[in-house]
Amino acid sequence: MREITGIAVWDGHTDRGVSRLSWDGDNIVGLEPATDADGALAEYSIIPGLVDTHVHLGAYSGSRSVDWSTWPLITPAEERVFHIAANAQRAARAGVTTLRDLGGDATHLAVSRIFEEGIQDGPRLIVHGQVGMTAGHGDLFVPPHYPHRPPVADSPDECRKLVRQWARSGAHGVKIYTSGGVLSMGDRVGWRNQTNAEIATTIDEAHALGMLVAAHTHSTIGVDIALAEGVDSIEHGTGITPAHFDTLLERNLPIAPTLMINDAIADGRVPVPAEAQEKAKEVVAQRNAGFSGAGAAGIRFVLGTDANGVMVKFGDQHEEVRLMRAMFGWSAERALRAATSDAADAIGLGARVGTLAAGFGADFVVLRGHPARNIDDLNVDNIVAVVSRGRLVFGELPGAATAR
Known part of the structure; x- marks a missing residue:
């Protein structure tokens, strides 16, 4: 068993x-007031590992220059699996110890299992397959005539079958689309994606099989559909208006706002086609109008970045x-809850991660400063050590950490 004592703790x-x-392997044994504090660790604090509810791990993870849009298409799955693992491990070293990939496949599920079994050190990885x-x-990231495409579903029966196939493969949930998107080629944000019957069938089957449903949407109509059909989370949510607030509050529905990536695309800070930049500008303008007052109203936003290692790095x-x-x-403190305990609860892991308490997983970050008091202290440069699944994956624990 290991312990660190005499340090400020924010427990989620x-x-x-x-x-x-104190912790023993991937299990927190206890968190108690320290009676032997001598002030040696006064500059440090501990928080739970961050939980990012919306990432994409399948991008190239190396140092050479590649085209982000074509690399996944021309690289064999046997090779991509190492990049998925490397991206996830990079996130863990930056203090993000739980990740949900929204749009994974068999390669992501393989990495998730490898981490879960301890064959390689890595964060907790939840994987949703897309329907x-x-x-x-979800289909328009692949050129029209490219023969190798991700699965799609074009009727209620096909949707039900695809959900069942994801369940059989071990997926933790599914992702649906109730609008178009920003980076997909030839797409329009306002396009309808699937019929209400298809969406309803997908959600019904996923819930029957114990899987959460995350809904990508950038349009107001898309939010209407997602709420009407009973999704479990809203991704981006840039079409939210005050008319949605009562329903969102009543259901306490989590929303991943993905602020940074849309800002970066709209501002031209990342290499994307002009079409994508123009779409992002429209999305950001609508988002800023819709999100005005949402925080004050108590809408449940949780950490979800859309990080892919290109537009948003793992650590951002x-x-x-x-x-x-x-x-x-x-x-x-409210911001930190959105990135730890509340984010964990939003993806069904609230009883295991995002909180520092006896019986929870041993995921935590040691930082210089006290981010629960000053959010500017939440900075990757301030990280002293990261423990993921009870294992030190970055840095060194301060001198008061002992084994016994």
């Missing part, structure tokens, strides 16, 4: 003050949390 919900945290239509947002999650605090007028 509240400030616990100077404490003693979308031909010529929909810290900046996303700071952007969320500013956008929604939150306190530092």
Whole structure:
């Protein structure tokens, strides 16, 4: 068993003050007030590992220059699996110890199992398979005449079958689309993606098989459809208006706002086609209008970045949390909850991660500063050590950490 004592701890919900945290493998044994604090660790604090509810791990992870849009199409699955693992491990070293990939496949599921079994050190990885239509947002990342395409579903029966296939493969959930998107080729944000009957069937089958449904949407009509059909989370949500607030509050429905990536595309800070930049500008303008007042209304936004290693790096999650605090007028503590305990609950892991307490998984970050008091201290440069699944994956624990 290991412990670190005499250090300030924020447990995912509240400030616990100077404490003693002990863990045994991937299990927190205890968190108690420290009676032997000598002030040696006063400059440090501990928070739970961050939980990013919306990432895409399948991009090239190396240092050479590649075309981000074609690399996944021409690279064999046997090779891509190593890049998925490398991207996930990069996120963990930056303090993001739980990730949900929204649009994964068999390669992502393989990495998830490898991490879960301890064959390689890695974060907790939840994988959703997509259920979308031909010529929909999920399909339009592949050129029209390219023969190798992800699966699509173009009738209620096909949707039900594809959900069952994802369940058989071990997927943790499914992702649907109720609007077009920004980066997909020849797409329009306002395009309908699937019929209501197809969407309803997908959600019905997923829920019957115990899987959560995340809904990508950038349009107001897309939000209407997602709410009407009973999704479990809304991704992007840039079409939200005050007319949706009552329903969102009543259901306490989580929304991943993905602020940074849309800002970066709209501002031209990342290499994308002009078409994508123009779409992002429209999305950001609508988002800013719709999100005005959402924070004050208590809408449940959680950390979800759309990080792919290209437009948003694995480690940029810290900046996303700071952007969320500013956008929604939150306190530092409220912003941290959105990135830890509440994000974990949003993806069905609230009883295992995102909180530092006996019986939870041993995922935590040691930083210089106290981000629950000053959100600017939540910065990758301030990270001293990261423990993921009870294993040190980055840095060194401060001198008060002992084994016994």
